[in-house]
Amino acid sequence: xxxxxxxxxxxxxxxxxxxxxxxxxxxxxxxxxxxxxxxxxxxxxxxxxxxxxxxxxxxxxxxxxxxxxxxxxxxxxxxxxxxxxxxxxxxxxxxxxxxxxxxxxxxxxxxxxxxxxxxxxxxxxxxxxxxxxxxxxxxxxxxxxxxxxxxxxxxxxxxxxxxxxxxxxxxxxxxxxxxxxxxxxxxxxxxxxxxxxxxxxxxxxxxxxxxxxxxxxxxxxxxxxxxxxxxxxxxxxxxxxxxxxxxxxxxxxxxxxxxxxxxxxxxxxxxxxxxxxxxxxxxxxxxxxxxxxxxxxxxxxxxxxxxxxxxxxxxxxxxxxxxxxxxxxxxxxxxxxxxxxxxxxxxxxxxxxxxxxxxxxxxxxxxxxxxxxxxxxxxxxxxxxxxxxxxxxxxxxxxxxxxxxx
Numbered sequence: 001x002x003x004x005x006x007x008x009x010x011x012x013x014x015x016x017x018x019x020x021x022x023x024x025x026x027x028x029x030x031x032x033x034x035x036x037x038x039x040x041x042x043x044x045x046x047x048x049x050x051x052x053x054x055x056x057x058x059x060x061x062x063x064x065x066x067x068x069x070x071x072x073x074x075x076x077x078x079x080x081x082x083x084x085x086x087x088x089x090x091x092x093x094x095x096x097x098x099x100x101x102x103x104x105x106x107x108x109x110x111x112x113x114x115x116x117x118x119x120x121x122x123x124x125x126x127x128x129x130x131x132x133x134x135x136x137x138x139x140x141x142x143x144x145x146x147x148x149x150x151x152x153x154x155x156x157x158x159x160x161x162x163x164x165x166x167x168x169x170x171x172x173x174x175x176x177x178x179x180x181x182x183x184x185x186x187x188x189x190x191x192x193x194x195x196x197x198x199x200x201x202x203x204x205x206x207x208x209x210x211x212x213x214x215x216x217x218x219x220x221x222x223x224x225x226x227x228x229x230x231x232x233x234x235x236x237x238x239x240x241x242x243x244x245x246x247x248x249x250x251x252x253x254x255x256x257x258x259x260x261x262x263x264x265x266x267x268x269x270x271x272x273x274x275x276x277x278x279x280x281x282x283x284x285x286x287x288x289x290x291x292x293x294x295x296x297x298x299x300x301x302x303x304x305x306x307x308x309x310x311x312x313x314x315x316x317x318x319x320x321x322x323x324x325x326x327x328x329x330x331x332x333x334x335x336x337x338x339x340x341x342x343x344x345x346x347x348x349x350x351x352x353x354x355x356x357x358x359x360x361x362x363x364x365x366x367x368x369x370x371x372x373x374x375x376x377x378x379x380x381x382x383x384x385x386x387x388x389x390x391x392x393x394x395x396x397x398x399x400x401x402x403x404x405x406x
């Protein structure tokens with residue numbers, strides 16, 4: 001772990017790091033709201049350091065004493081204060097990753113699993129020690145993870161373009177790798193349903209060299225065939241889909257039947273997803289165009305009514321615009337009161353985590369120095385928020401529990 005890292009206020013607008021699309025926006029003081037969002041000054045000193053302050057905020061175990069309340073936990077509506085814990089600062093617990101994704105908490109094991117998908121590593125954060133270690137030697141460019149209602153780990157593997165489940169006896173079962181006779185794109189995020197089904201998104205973000213593998217020659221992500229699409233994995237046999245298909249949101253029924261519940265014509269570039277606490281709604285993130293596409297998603301969060309395996313009444317939950325900037329949402333989670341927590345990329349000072357109440361009102365923010373790709377609630381009480389941001393893992397103890405299979 002790096003002991004002391006700092007981030008300086010840029011002389012001109014900068015944008016938080018994101019692997020795909022960094023959005024335009026103005027990062028001036030009026031947008032950041034420094035005069036109104038910064039916590040009260042410590043007596044006899046300047047205002048406490050934040051992501052965009054001078055002197056810059058320091059991160060790491062040797063960064064010195066933390067300021068509480070944390071100036072980068074920003075209340076926009078009084079209701080957000082009930083969801084936070086005033087004496088907890090944001091902490092960076094690890095910063096040696098490439099691009100971190102898919103955090104999922106194991107109740108039984110008291111650990112967090114996450115993926116470094118561009119380095120193809122499956123990682124484990126151990127609660128008792130705070131250490132990061134290898135969970136598996138190769139994740140096959142895995143992205144999203146979740147634990148089902150019996151504690152089995154379900155993984156989206158970008159390289160194999162499939163969804164697998166790790167059984168209790170240590171074996172691996174392929175849940176989905178083809179649809180209508182064709183390979184999948186790159187399953188991105190996945191959630192379980194109490195009826196035994198599994199729902200996942202299948203955009204094309206892993207159909208490239210960095211996060212999975214490109215198409216075979218002639219496919220949308222390798223039209224001229226110049227990219228050696230199967231190099232580096234010659235010894236592991238079949239590698240799944242070989243041509244980018246249309247985007248879909250899929251449901252795997254308890255009997256293994258795979259159906260598309262939302263095709264590309266209804267939602268482009270589906271990414272993060274989660275159910276409401278009563279499982280009567282499904283929230284879905286739409287993100288910018290991926291490899292091999294000319295038109296991408298609208299960068300909004302959509303919500304649909306759920307009736308068995310059917311989605312209906314699709315509408316925009318939030319357009320993800322903040323202080324004049326179009327933010328890029330990614331992973332999402334729900335707390336036990338139905339508030340939606342969303343990882344977002346955008347201009348420095350705006351990116352991090354955005355929190356919406358069930359009506360879609362933005363009630364609070366967690367400001368990070370990098371765009372947040374995904375997040376989850378964990379810890380023995382489910383009251384710690386784990387946030388993946390570029391190559392770093394951040395944590396924050398909150399005043400609410402995350403909603404998840406128990």
